[in-house]
Amino acid sequence: MEYKLTFKNYNQALKRDKLMGLKCKDCGAFTCPPMMVCGECASTNHEIVQLSGKGKVVTFTTSFIASEGRENEVPYTIVMVEMDEGPWIMGNLVSMDPKKVAMDIVGKTVQLGNRVYPADKYSNGDLARPAFSLLE
């Protein structure tokens, strides 16, 4: 059985600021990032859809350490965002100074863009990541 929305296709779309996911035709839930089955009801009866790219910050952290090869990124802010369609996705907050991000960021509305992690010897190619900006 074919994997409907592969990482390759998700990654290519994200590089154009498009967030792709799946909408379940059985239960109506959205799954993003994509999986083989609906993350809610495990059905394979779903279709590929583009999500709005808008959501609210659920939680965050500003990191002062990084993996090998990513030291030049610190400090950087990771956010977990609940997209308007429901799914949570992990990305970065790029529209403000990471050192100034505090608890009041939670609940703020953000819009998705992207930045590309340029690959290292373990990553099997480059990897786009959601890069969010505050909307207000």
Added chain:
Amino acid sequence: MRRVAVIGTGHSKFCFNSEKTQVEMLAEVALDAINEANITPKDVQAVNVGNVLGDFEEGQGMVQSFFANDIGCFNVAASRFEGACASGSMAVRDAVMWVASGYYDIMLVGGVEKATAMGTPLATRTFAMFGDSRYEFPAGFTFPAVFALLAHLYSNKYGIPLPALKEQMAAVSVQSHEYAVKNPNAQIHKAISKEDVLKSFMVSTPIQLQDACPFSDGAAAVVIASEETAKKLVKKPVYFAGIGQASSGKLSSQQKYLPRIRARELASQQSYSMAGLTPKDMDLCELHDCFSIAAMIAAEGLGFFDYGTSGLAWEKGQTRIGGKIPINISGGLKAKGHPIGATGVSQVYEVTRQLRGDMAEQGRQVDGAKYGIIDTLGGDGVLVSMILSTM
């Protein structure tokens, strides 16, 4: 299924920059466990090993076979388990199943890691491999960051202002260091104060260096046997009363439950149910405190405290010897150390020795303990729970 018992234990000192190879570390603790069990390597029918990153640490894959041969367990079935920081517990649980089924009578389980050989940057990179590599690593995923995300979520969900939560988190680290001072196998023998925690380097807001366990080298081993064999070999077998294991997907996919870890709750429910026991029956607990907030989330998920209240329990001393549930009397991952492949086996070692009453000479015996539970978390997706019993 047959009842299964621990009949021998071995544990290295956890440390930075071990001068020994992983095979050497494993061999030493395995022979200690074998000697304690009053058997010889020839009596071991199969070997399980928890080892996570040996490939990166020493360029050594498949360490289990070289280890088995090294100690004279020639040509036995030897299997390696990889579930990030829960690898050792997975190896133990799997061995329990084999012996319980009747297929084997005596098995040796080891766990080993030499993480400090990688240096911190590569160690941080390789540990991050236990998050989702496609959809979460690109954002700069590290494990401090994961638990930092959960700490902020915990603060909001349970309405605990961040400064108060930080104080609670600090209390967890302070207690672990205090007990580690009494544990000769601990990596860090240094008491710390709440102020030491709160002024330490900021790793990933709100997690500071003293909220986090170290990178570690070390090994642990246990010999397990069927009840009938155990009773012939040793005076005080310690039995597996219940075991459980569950898994979960990438962090974002756990959105309905976070900061609770659903897989932990399922794994521990399996253990409690199999044992016919409840959290109230437990006399001590070794749980997965890779970060102080992780310890708090674990203590709640295992059923010891209401959600959002475990930090207060630590502050009030309810997690110390004499408290409601003594937790991490070994010093925990925080101060005993966390050689990830060995950690689960180390937890079984600790609880076994507590239940045998061996810790009095170290001044950290939980008197009269009959039941102990261990909890191990691997990455954000493998949870293992095991209940040990004197009876």
